[in-house]
Amino acid sequence: MSELYRRHVAGDGSPQLCAWLNNQGYRTTRNTLCRSETLERYMDSGFPAGLLRIHDLKCTCGNRLTNGGCPNHFLIGGAHEEVIALDLWQQYQERRRQIKETAPRSRKADYMLSGLVRHQTCRGGTSLNPQQSTRKKKKVITPGHAYRCSSRIPSGGTACDGVWIQREKVEAAFLRRLRTKAAGIDQAPAAEQQQRDLAAERRRVVKHRTELQAQHAKSVEALKRLAVDNALDPDKYPEGRYEEARGTLVAQRDTIKRELDKVAEAEELPRIETFRPLAVGLIEEWGSLLTTERNAIIRQLVRRVMLIRNGEPGEDGLIEIRPVWEPDPWTPPAVPPAEGASELATTATTAELALAG
Structure with a gap:
């Protein structure tokens, strides 16, 4: 499995990888030849890196894109053991990003x-x-x-x-x-100890991000359950208790989202030491x-x-x-969301819930 990721990072495309697998005698679980779209979907899933692909609860695709094609997803750490190294997974993701941005x-x-x-x-x-x-x-x-x-x-x-x-x-x-x-x-x-420290720091950041993503998903799901519960039985909550509970969950969700944004900003700019072996x-x-x-x-x-x-x-x-290790002057400044926008994104009205069935 690691060889597939290494070949892709080195420049091989999905057709070349499929040809290599097929010529080696590998077949799918249905005993058919490997195809590009199937291989890309599996390699993008993050499963070999010890990750699980979670569909965003806020997505409106209605789970129609069940083949992994929906872009609204995030990755969290799974209980299974990874079979590829974290740095190889990150190199693969960067290579995939480059391909998507290239004509x-x-x-x-x-x-x-x-x-x-x-x-x-x-x-x-x-x-x-x-x-x-x-x-x-x-x-x-x-x-x-x-x-x-x-x-x-x-x-x-x-x-x-x-x-x-x-x-x-x-x-x-x-x-x-x-x-x-x-x-x-x-x-x-770089000294060997410095390389180990950098690798340990990357593992720590990834672990922290996956934990935050899981917490964010739970808070969004709790908001949805609260809205459904209140829509089905409005008399269940004393006056002001529903608003209080919802306010607590919204604050919790937004706090986690801000922490996730900080982690993303910290990871966005790679360090020059990362490219020393390549250079x-x-x-x-x-x-x-x-x-x-x-x-x-x-x-x-x-x-x-x-x-x-x-x-x-x-x-x-x-x-x-x-x-790539220097700040990009062409990156547009981040635009903060309008006040109240985050609440609208995850709060369903009674009518919306009724339509959802």
Whole structure:
């Protein structure tokens, strides 16, 4: 099982993983060949990592998406023993997130920076322009010649001022910057004790988060039961007692939610030490790596590569690398929910409960 996760993190997609399993003689519980959607659903479930996938009680899908396709869920720690390490599960989740945020045509990397290059001015994507030339009186088209802003031409030049830089120059500049950053990581290798401390801290945070998620689910369920009980028998509670009980449960739920948000914020920005094993010796091994392997490694280290216009179009521009362990300046500020919004999210009216049957 661990081999599946390691292969996916290294860049293999679901079809390649299914082909590997089928060729090894593995079959499903129904003795059929492994298929991508079934394998993805199982690997995403978190069960091999010792987790259970819980459907959000606030979801309005009516449990129609019973095949695991509903995105409204959370994971809690299960009683069963995990068969993959926590750090491998986290790497898998990050890889899955990268795939979801990458356009399908960029998932199979033709170039080492496929899916990563953005224009800083408009924050839009880029595309690679081919070069057309004439050799021996024949037209020759060279694909992937230069990066250009994808927003400028469709908007008639009004969306932004555009950028155009030859791909080879972008890749050469990227490698120079990467050598600098990799050297900064390599100069201070982490001690073995520090690595153990980091792993222990990650386990503690994950355990705390799963406990909070379970408490939050219980408080939401208690609110639902209270609302149903009051709707079926309004005279059961003396005057003011229902409101008092509901207020206590709402306060408890919101307190847990705030704690969950704090845990999410603490986990959002990874530490540079996490990437030390990946970065050590990266430049020395670069020449032996395939393009797809280079792209897969870069995606684990770099959030994006930004192109900056420097003068007139066609002139050499600047690039900026944004590593994943540094704060993302493009992240929008969190917008606090409107007052009372959280209560509306989990409180059902009598009419809603009657419709629910």
